[in-house]
Ligand SMILES: [Zn+2]
């Protein structure tokens with residue numbers, strides 16, 4: 001639990017994918033993570049909080065994580081960030097929709113690509129971006145915490161879930177790569193670090209280290 005950090009989340013059918021608004025309460029600056037079909041609820045929450053969203057950050061580019069980007073960008077005027085290795089998925093979002101029998105609108109161009117050791121500041125916080133390929137080639141972990149401290153809340157996309165891990169049967173997915181990303185990137189964080197996944201409830205690094213059936217032993 002990081003003081004002054006406000007986290008709002010929403011998820012809707014059919015994918016029940018978690019989108020997030022993370023705000024620095026002191027400055028009201030915020031980031032929007034993975035706007036999908038629940039984008040209306042996220043924008044309402046941001047407005048109710050008086051949040052000034054300075055960046056739209058994508059953990060990866062599967063369609064459930066990006067279908068709200070156009071609406072979010074036009075409402076907020078904030079730049080959209082993605083890892084370059086997921087650009088083929090982002091640019092293929094209409095085609096992804098077709099695979100699921102869903103009509104998806106093309107999304108606006110990406111404004112910035114995460115660089116190695118990328119940090120993105122907002123308010124009194126910083127987002128440390130770490131590549132975590134495996135579920136998709138350009139998946140990242142967004143670790144958010146005070147710029148002047150060590151604590152981080154982890155927004156992991158579909159890399160790690162409470163009691164499970166991301167699927168690796170979609171284009172560019174690879175199980176060994178995914179397990180390596182979890183062990184070498186996510187498990188470097190302390191047991192107390194909260195984990196906010198792309199689907200399902202929040203968990204902690206310690207709980208997953210101890211009990212996740214894909215990772216114990
Ligand atoms: Zn995904």
Ligand SMILES: [Zn+2]
Pocket residue numbers: 017062064065158198199
């Ligand atoms: Zn997802």
